[in-house]
Amino acid sequence: xxxxxxxxxxxxxxxxxxxxxxxxxxxxxxxxxxxxxxxxxxxxxxxxxxxxxxxxxxxxxxxxxxxxxxxxxxxxxxxxxxxxxxxxxxxxxxxxxxxxxxxxxxxxxxxxxxxxxxxxxxxxxxxxxxxxxxxxxxxxxxxxxxxxxxxxxxxxxxxxxxxxxxxxxxxxxxxxxxxxxxxxxxxxxxxxxxxxxxxxxxxxxxxxxxxxxxxxxxxxxxxxxxxxxxxxxxxxxxxxxxxxxxxxxxxxxxxxxxxxxxxxxxxxxxxxxxxxxxxxxxxx
Amino acid sequence: xxxxxxxxxxxxxxxxxxxxxxxxxxxxxxxxxxxxxxxxxxxxxxxxxxxxxxxxxxxxxxxxxxxxxxxxxxxxxxxxxxxxxxxxxxxxxxxxxxxxxxxxxxxxxxxxxxxxxxxxxxxxxxxxxxxxxxxxxxxxxxxxxxxxxxxxxxxxxxxxxxxxxxxxxxxxxxxxxxxxxxxxxxxxxxxxxxxxxxxxxxxxxxxxxxxxxxxxxxxxxxxxxxxxxxxxxxxxxxxxxxxxxxxxxxxxxxxxxxxxxxxxxxxxxxxxxxxxxxxxxxxxxxxxxxxxxxxxxxxxxxxxxxxxxxxxxxxxxxxxxxxxxxxxxxxxxxxxxxxxxxxxxxxxxxxxxxxxxxxxxxxxxxxxxxxxxxxxxxxxxxxxxxxxxxxxxxxxxxxxxxxxxxxxxxxxx
Numbered sequence: 001x002x003x004x005x006x007x008x009x010x011x012x013x014x015x016x017x018x019x020x021x022x023x024x025x026x027x028x029x030x031x032x033x034x035x036x037x038x039x040x041x042x043x044x045x046x047x048x049x050x051x052x053x054x055x056x057x058x059x060x061x062x063x064x065x066x067x068x069x070x071x072x073x074x075x076x077x078x079x080x081x082x083x084x085x086x087x088x089x090x091x092x093x094x095x096x097x098x099x100x101x102x103x104x105x106x107x108x109x110x111x112x113x114x115x116x117x118x119x120x121x122x123x124x125x126x127x128x129x130x131x132x133x134x135x136x137x138x139x140x141x142x143x144x145x146x147x148x149x150x151x152x153x154x155x156x157x158x159x160x161x162x163x164x165x166x167x168x169x170x171x172x173x174x175x176x177x178x179x180x181x182x183x184x185x186x187x188x189x190x191x192x193x194x195x196x197x198x199x200x201x202x203x204x205x206x207x208x209x210x211x212x213x214x215x216x217x218x219x220x221x222x223x224x225x226x227x228x229x230x231x232x233x234x235x236x237x238x239x240x241x242x243x244x245x246x247x248x249x250x251x252x253x254x255x256x257x258x259x260x261x262x263x264x265x266x267x268x269x270x271x272x273x274x275x276x277x278x279x280x281x282x283x284x
Numbered sequence: 285x286x287x288x289x290x291x292x293x294x295x296x297x298x299x300x301x302x303x304x305x306x307x308x309x310x311x312x313x314x315x316x317x318x319x320x321x322x323x324x325x326x327x328x329x330x331x332x333x334x335x336x337x338x339x340x341x342x343x344x345x346x347x348x349x350x351x352x353x354x355x356x357x358x359x360x361x362x363x364x365x366x367x368x369x370x371x372x373x374x375x376x377x378x379x380x381x382x383x384x385x386x387x388x389x390x391x392x393x394x395x396x397x398x399x400x401x402x403x404x405x406x407x408x409x410x411x412x413x414x415x416x417x418x419x420x421x422x423x424x425x426x427x428x429x430x431x432x433x434x435x436x437x438x439x440x441x442x443x444x445x446x447x448x449x450x451x452x453x454x455x456x457x458x459x460x461x462x463x464x465x466x467x468x469x470x471x472x473x474x475x476x477x478x479x480x481x482x483x484x485x486x487x488x489x490x491x492x493x494x495x496x497x498x499x500x501x502x503x504x505x506x507x508x509x510x511x512x513x514x515x516x517x518x519x520x521x522x523x524x525x526x527x528x529x530x531x532x533x534x535x536x537x538x539x540x541x542x543x544x545x546x547x548x549x550x551x552x553x554x555x556x557x558x559x560x561x562x563x564x565x566x567x568x569x570x571x572x573x574x575x576x577x578x579x580x581x582x583x584x585x586x587x588x589x590x591x592x593x594x595x596x597x598x599x600x601x602x603x604x605x606x607x608x609x610x611x612x613x614x615x616x617x618x619x620x621x622x623x624x625x626x627x628x629x630x631x632x633x634x635x636x637x638x639x640x641x642x643x644x645x646x647x648x649x650x651x652x653x654x655x656x657x658x659x660x661x662x663x664x665x666x667x668x669x670x671x672x673x674x675x676x677x678x679x680x681x682x683x684x685x686x687x688x689x690x691x692x693x694x695x696x697x
Contacts, residue, residue: 191371
């Protein structure tokens with residue numbers, strides 16, 4: 001495993017702590033620092049071996065470049081993905097905490113702009129029959145209205161190449177991996193919620209139970225084992241596509257070759273890595 | 285780890301329009317309104333103290349040392365709302381041990397600590413002579429207490445006082461950019477986020493800074509009048525008039541810049557202007573109205589002080605009312621920025637309505653306690669170190685080539 005100090009906070013943190021301790025005892029600079037860098041690297045390697053889920057033993061993050069595709073034309077709004085994500089990742093089961101969610105866009109006849117619903121809408125919470133929604137459902141409040149068009153848009157963390165959430169974290173608890181996934185070290189997060197504010201896509205939430213920020217990891221514990229993210233796995237319509245851009249035959253490589261894609265809020269310079277097909281000008 | 289600080293509790297806010305579901309729980313509550321408010325009071329009070337200590341504006345002498353104690357009393361409580369707000373406050377020091385420098389928050393603990401040190405040193409130099417005098421007058425515990433505070437330096441010769449003053453002035457000179465940076469930087473914490481239209485403006489640091497000065501001067505006016513009333517001593521008119529005048533000019537700047545900010549926002553009418561109008565008409569209607577109505581009222585009152593030059597009995601109530609209006613107005617402004625910014629959805633197509641809970645960590649009761657604590661602490665400090673100094677005698681002039689002696693053993697207490 002190759003760990004760059006810039007991208008792996010464990011490495012950087014261990015290094016800084018050890019370096020701080022060294023300064024305290026007044027050890028001389030160069031040899032001591034060299035020794036410490038080696039020691040820190042060794043400690044990260046030990047940690048990695050002792051932690052089966054992250055990073056997966058034997059997984060080389062320099063060999064992958066993950067990306068995600070969403071074909072909105074294929075999404076039927078069944079919300080199985082939302083349910084699977086909540087189960088897989090221990091996301092609180094209320095309608096206000098999501099790693100992924102699905103928005104419903106409804107254009108009614110005679111109206112200028114769409115009605116946009118998510119699972120957090122009061123009507124949908126009621127339709128799901130409880131405050132703690134399970135299973136997740138949309139209500140049919142437009143059943144007696146005339147529709148011009150309607151569609152669903154799955155949303156999740158965009159794992160931006162220039163993530164504002166990583167930029168603002170005061171302790172470096174959130175970081176971008178070499179394979180292009182934005183993760184949070186929840187044992188290190190202080191719970192200031194600055195990253196939640198900084199995310200332009202509303203993809204982060206604060207986990208009150210743990211006192212830390214949380215978000216989609218593209219199921220990093222699964223993809224590093226060669227599995228698909230839970231939401232992709234359960235999507236029976238093929239609306240969600242995931243894969244490795246380094247592999248030209250992967251689902252995502254073909255998705256990007258075969259479609260004209262767009263990203264959300266391209267104007268703010270975050271360079272998202274979730275690519276959309278079939279969304280409308282009103283999707284934000 | 286599920287412990288004392290991890291109460292799995294939240295209160296979702298109702299909303300209109302298109303809102304991301306995770307936005308329905310506001311990440312930052314009233315605690316983060318109180319934080320920039322207190323920081324602003326600190327910066328403002330400090331800058332007011334430097335009118336005398338650095339710029340030698342002698343009419344501010346009666347409140348100069350009191351302003352230092354005020355700044356310190358509020359600074360002590362700046363970390364409280366921040367620590368209460370953190371999900372894992374026990375990890376707070378990680379921000380200093382392993383700061384992530386690209387974050388606007390990372391430098392805060394360093395900037396704040398640096399400022400606290402400057403402030404404490406300046407207070408020490410400004411009050412050392414008092415500690416010596418009080419130590420001499422006291423017995424038992426208090427003698428030891430004041431003895432410890434002098435750090436063994438009990439030389440009160442003219443030469444020593446001269447150097448005390450030089451040090452205090454030097455530290456105040458460093459303190460002004462520190463206080464300015466500290467609060468301009470709080471504005472940067474908000475203004476630098478591109479995710480929120482309501483925050484993301486280049487003027488945000490300047491608006492925060494100027495409103496900080498305004499709130500600090502207003503606090504000083506309020507406290508000076510109340511303290512004089514409690515001490516049954518007359519308010520020094522020249523000092524109060526000077527503070528009221530400073531408040532007026534800083535308030536003119538704040539109102540002008542904030543007004544220009546809104547004018548630009550509405551004139552440009554970029555995407556989201558409809559939601560912004562809905563925000564102002566809806567969730568922040570009351571605090572927004574308070575902010576502007578109170579600002580304008582205070583402007584009129586303060587302008588009347590400059591134009592009509594009322595005397596003592598008339599000046600005091602006018603200044604007091606203007607100061608209270610400004611203190612409330614700046615709090616409303618902080619609320620409009622911090623809470624209002626989150627009530628405007630990142631989609632720019634929806635608006636949320638946040639209602640603070642009465643009790644709990646983010647509750648109104650907690651906010652009142654945090655805002656009240658510095659006043660209690662300040663009363664204790666003033667009791668231990670009476671900061672009051674007589675108004676300058678008109679005939680006192682600094683010797684040529686030397687600075688005016690700022691410190692005096694005599695006190696009107």
